[in-house]
Amino acid sequence: MGGERLLLGQIKDVLQRLLSSEPGRLVPSIADETSRIIPAIGRFLEPYLERESPVPAGPAGEYVARMVLSLIGSPGRWDLDDPVQVEELVRTEILAGVLPR
Numbered sequence: 001m002g003g004e005r006l007l008l009g010q011i012k013d014v015l016q017r018l019l020s021s022e023p024g025r026l027v028p029s030i031a032d033e034t035s036r037i038i039p040a041i042g043r044f045l046e047p048y049l050e051r052e053s054p055v056p057a058g059p060a061g062e063y064v065a066r067m068v069l070s071l072i073g074s075p076g077r078w079d080l081d082d083p084v085q086v087e088e089l090v091r092t093e094i095l096a097g098v099l100p101r
Contacts, residue, residue, distance in 0.1 A: 007045075007048045007049070007052060007095065010048070011045075011064070011068065011090050011095070012083070012086045016080065016083075016086060034069065039065075041061070041068065041069075042062040042064070045060075045061040045064055045065065046060075046061045053098045054100060055097075063098055064094055064095065064097075064098060067093065067094045068094060071089070
């Protein structure tokens, strides 16, 4: 559970930093560089996911990376300025597909 909290915190911090720094410039660049960004984010997450997820770390990292990137351009119903909502989003939607309950 401690590792999951650490991973939640890191993903939440990364997501909030990305959204606060010029999203108008960030989103188009991400769309152009998705094929390079997703594997890089996935590799960054692999050590954390290896400890916490029953899913192989490579596919789990790619899944989480795709989920995070999709939210940058279209957060939907989530208020990404609200830390409580971001924590719920990360726990219930982003990591729910790769971590056991």
